[in-house]
Amino acid sequence: MSGTTVETQARSRVQLEIKELHGSLSDPVLDTMNFLNEVTHRYPDAISFAPGRPYDGFFDTEQVFTHVRRYLGHLAEQGSSERDIRTALYQYGPTAGLIRGIIADSLRADEDTDVPAESIVVTVGAQEAMLLVLRALFAGPDDVLLVSSPCYVGITGAARLLDVAVRPVEEREDGFNAADLEAAVLAEQASGRRPRAFYVVPDHSNPSGNTMGPQARKELLELAERYDFLVLEDSPYRLVSPGVPQPTLKSQDRARRVVHLGSYSKTVFPGARVGFVVADQCVLNAVGEEHLLADELAKIKSMVTVNTSSLSQAAVAGALLGARGRLSELNAEAAAYYGNAMRETLRQLDIQLPAARREALGVRWNKPTGGFFLTMRVPFRVDNTVLTTSAQDFGVIWTPMTHFCPGTGGHHGIRLSISYLTPDEIEEGTARLARFVEARSGLL
Template structure:
């Protein structure tokens, strides 16, 4: 039996009889399970989707903090409104405009990261058994939320141009014919987590049309859109329609995830419910973090900082692609035009989850593809995150990964030849 520090026995099942039924849908994600491993300094982590905050100008962060405490301390240390700080919402308008989105400040709600925004939206719309359409593969945090809400997660075929409109029509009409309620389409259209692919402009318009015709609300999650390497991605789906899209944004990737500040742009009726849900869940977003972000945006060249991130992550992506070409030439990979991720496809017969302990022994960590599906798929996929390690360590990590993958390929070839 597990024991506490005092030595007394802990029974983890003591309250099992009292849990709500949905508690059974809570489980440790494969990403979170890696945290203990990746914290070891000798391990190169290609697992967690973390930004390289060392590239931030720490003097500017300190300057923003001191300025905020000098002029806004009494507000920053106090409760705030459930919708969030007005000045920050005005600044968010400027940020969204870079993606073609021009929403009213009244329709923006500040959340504790965009993950919190997604949870609020899911809680508002999803009853047990409702359907959420998602990309194949899809963001692990979204899969976890939808599973917790007891929704049916339907993955829709996705290729190098993003989610397929034809497959979306097929899935939506088939599920509706089966009598199921389709509530949401969740997409990460720019440099998607985990695949790195970008939804084409033509498909954005078609996906919107398909969902409008069928009464499906689109939840557009865009944490990476400003982190393009060469060419801006197409304008957001929310720029094409303000009534049928809920748009999620975050400061986690363009500033710092430690501040936990995100936002939701929603049509007025949904926004009113979101604010009430926000107040019910957390009373109010953290005033301190909001005002620190706002002050940073006021005094810094934040677009210049984003450009620094773009160039840094492009260098790391190129290092990853070079290393894959050198050490794993038989492995297929996506080539993202921005963001943090590569999506590797291994030959059939290799299992990324089973290989992970071997990789850790080689002092490299990654996320198995099964984490990004709600139906058990992805065993022959690996998500590689190149954003956090140095470019040199990205290469080191992929070389270590190749030691494991190439050994498994050799064994696969040996058994195939015997057959």
């Protein structure tokens, strides 16, 4: 092949410029997951407090087959023919999901939440549920999503993809404050915008680890009714935490103000990629007929993922059936393990950075009673470059809180995840973390 031909082919190749693609692709929030995975793979010998994933020790390969067989047996007991069962497992299946009735039964058994199966849409993880809900609710540029900040990057990332305006409501050190949310709502209304929904993780929040108290939950529901907005409740950690959890917002929702986002990634297994959304709000069509918001979400889903994997739904359904719907019982051992991991992390931090020393350094952390995360404040600014130094020179990985703060903020915070580590790794990891904090603080 001649040099001229090669040069001609090179000139004829399509070359795309990032400025010509959707603006979200240049937003740092979309790089968060990839960056953390890259750092973890680049420094395999580092101890990582970054991944918010379940502990592998609770998984047994054979469980998957047991779950699926139990669900298929359930279908047979319900009168399904062999052909029906084969179709249910191998075909696309209904867009809204095959196992909505089983999920509704589980919500009644475990969460004191009584909703019709028709109000549920089974999704590809809670992440798809967020995307569907945002697409349905946010109709124009004046609709605003309020988020408790710091917040899970999945919601802000989905909002960015859909060009949904986001306003953070800063969480205080002791958690959510209703007065702060009301001030944000009034400010948006005064600017001619409509606060459409408020996103919150009320139980052992990702990333802060904070839990909303009973009075705050009551005040939030009252605000939603008073100012006519919806609450997007995302609570994946409540049933993998020790102790009796607070009632969900949805279980206390008398005015249908709460859209509940559910996930089986922490309670069953993340590889299934099964979540759900409870959307029992009424929608009036053009001729005044009522139907459920869930019906509208199913329309959107039909153009996004068509349906959630039937095989994955079968595995999750089998797990639910085996536990009689009580995920709290299914996860009792896991909840105890994570509770012990949290207490051990806090104990080791106290050993490595005693009260007098951390006061002198200007270091502090919160003390969650459950969930996967706690947060530490340090006297120096942290970012991805500082994280790389921590991984390379000190052998410990964490997550900068800047990833979880829409706009600005979080520059002196780090998130620590305790869920994926053994006690020995926690002991060594906190020792490495303390050495990093001491060394970095000495540079001030």
